[in-house]
Amino acid sequence: MRKPGRTGVLIAMMAAGLGVTAAGGGGASHLALKESSPKKDETVSASPETVTLWFTQAPQMAGTSVRLLPTGGEPMELEAATAHEDDPTVVILTVSETLADGDYQVMWRAMAQDGHTIRGDFGFAVSTAR
Structure with missing residues (x-):
C-alpha cells in the first residue's frame, strides 16, 4: 500500500x-439573512412602507446598508437602514415614497460582529392592479 x-x-x-x-x-x-419582507420574488398589492431584513445575528450597523432600486434603474434616495429598537437582528429600510407598479431590486450588505461582510440581493414586484 x-x-x-x-x-x-x-x-x-x-x-x-x-x-x-x-x-x-x-x-x-455566521451572519446570514433568514427572511425578508417583501419576500424574494413576491408580488405585493400595495407599495411597501418598509423593506425588512431578519438576520441570524445582529449586524454592525456601521457596515450594513440596504438599497432599493427599480429593476434597471438607479438606487432610490432613501434614509439609511436602521436596526429595530427591540431586536437588533432586524434591519429596516423605510420606503418614504410610494412605489409605482413594477419590479424592484433590494441590494443589501451586512457586517457581522467579527467584521466579515456578506452581500445579497433579491427582487420583488409591486402590482396594484386588481
Whole structure:
C-alpha cells in the first residue's frame, strides 16, 4: 500500500479544515439573512412602507446598508437602514415614497460582529392592479 505524499496530506488537511469552517467550527454561527419582507420574488398589492431584513445575528450597523432600486434603474434616495429598537437582528429600510407598479431590486450588505461582510440581493414586484 502506498503512503500519501506531502501534497495528498496537505489536501486532506485543507479539506478537513474547510469542513470545520463550513460546519461552523465548534458551534460558532455566521451572519446570514433568514427572511425578508417583501419576500424574494413576491408580488405585493400595495407599495411597501418598509423593506425588512431578519438576520441570524445582529449586524454592525456601521457596515450594513440596504438599497432599493427599480429593476434597471438607479438606487432610490432613501434614509439609511436602521436596526429595530427591540431586536437588533432586524434591519429596516423605510420606503418614504410610494412605489409605482413594477419590479424592484433590494441590494443589501451586512457586517457581522467579527467584521466579515456578506452581500445579497433579491427582487420583488409591486402590482396594484386588481
